[in-house]
Amino acid sequence: MIGNTISSRLAALVREAALRAGASAPQLFSALELGADQLGDDLVRVPTGSAWRLWELIYAAAGPTGGLCAAATATRGSLSVWDYLFSSGPTLAESLRSVVELRAVVADPLGGGQVLESGGLLVVRDTATVEPGPILGLVEEFTLAVMLQRAREATGHPLVPVRVAFRHRAPRNHRHLVEAFGTNRICFEAPHSELTFLDAAALPTGGDPNLGRIHRGYAELLLASARPVPSPIGRIREVLLEAMAGGELELDQVAARLAISPRTLQRRLQELGTSWRAEVDMVRHEHASDLLRGTDLPMYAIAARLGYTDPRSLRRAFRRRAGQSPDEFRRWAATGSISG
Structure with missing residues (x-):
């Protein structure tokens, strides 16, 4: 069972962000207790609680901007096959459905997500139920920033959401979010965290359908073969x-x-x-x-x-x-x- 775990690739990314934020090696070990060989293994799953402790280190060092700082380290490929699901379908909407359906490749399977279309609107929603707080704020901002970054890379289009929503409370100043997402329409204390795009569903990703099937198959294989790390x-x-x-x-x-x-x-x-x-x-x-x-x-x-x-x-x-x-x-x- 891999509930209450995240992928070692995501854990490695958050660990690197914590290190860059100023966390010490003993702090990182106390939070994660994994070797470099395990962090590079796509099949290894890390307890979600360990990742949460890494986010606490990031918040202690970088404050409310820590989520976006972590997102800046998320280069394409750092999250393994999940990054390539953004171009697994011929259009952005179809690709995002694969991204959300197979989100457990990197995220906790106990979470959830939706891709909704209504008129010209395309909504990517995170439906995980976590108590709002400052650490959740970092995680939500990281997640949506990475989603936007990958959608832009897949379409080759400078996408700007018409609305960004977060469950956490508004920080004292959210100028960093306006700059990162390119819009002033940012809502806080919403029912879900989500990105909303206008007239973006049919944007082509340029992805090869055959390669997309291979990526989806590999993602499903990873989920079937994944194993939690030892205690x-x-x-x-x-x-x-x-x-x-x-x-x-x-x-x-x-x-x-x-x-x-x-x-x-x-x-x-x-x-x-x-x-x-x-x-x-x-x-x-x-x-x-x-x-x-x-x-x-x-x-x-x-x-x-x-x-x-x-x-x-x-x-x-x-x-x-x-x-x-x-x-x-x-x-x-x-x-x-x-x-x-």
Whole structure:
């Protein structure tokens, strides 16, 4: 299930915006706890709450203009295939229907949207239900600014909405929004956030219909194959296992892999109700169990892989945790019996 998650591409974009706004590396790690490899994976989904914490960092650093600052970093392609859905149909209206239908490729699937046509008006509406507040304001402004930017790129037309609506309250000064959207007709505390265009529905996008079908198919495949990221402690354990395989199971080495300081890592583990030593012991034990179950490696080789100085250290640690020796565990795993 990918409800209450967003794509790693969107998370990476918001993280970059927070970094540019002045957030520190420890703050970013505390909010997101993802490696660069995960942020580049189209199949990885990030908890929406983590992204919300990034937006809080942006608001703290940039204030009400933070949403538009983030939108300025959203170059075409940064949101993967979703960016190309804006030219997936022959006209802007048809393309926008694909954009909204497949919005979950980047956004939280629990949200929603609509594309409406009435006379000469074309309305793109966000129907997500979130309590209005300053952080929502940043998210709404970011979302609509990116939508406008992509619509302009797809049509090659300098589109200017005839109306822009937000659910959040009006800021003290919204000149930055007038400049960004090109119109004075900006409403606040509306039922939905939305962009309204006049005589724009039939604008051609110049998109190839066959390529559009491929993009839509890929977007659907991403949604079907997406997976949430591990829990915060799960991510740390993943890195511990990687470090162990590389023979770099020291606190400063693991912290470097997580792009934080050793002190920050220890503090984070304490917040999660555990400790560095407890997690090292846990990961060693789980990996030892896997090797004992799935291989015929001798004890000295398993000990070396786990970073123990000798097989005796492995045996002591394993018995302390499992209540039996590694040899007994291996026999039990093979036969279902400790005897023999």
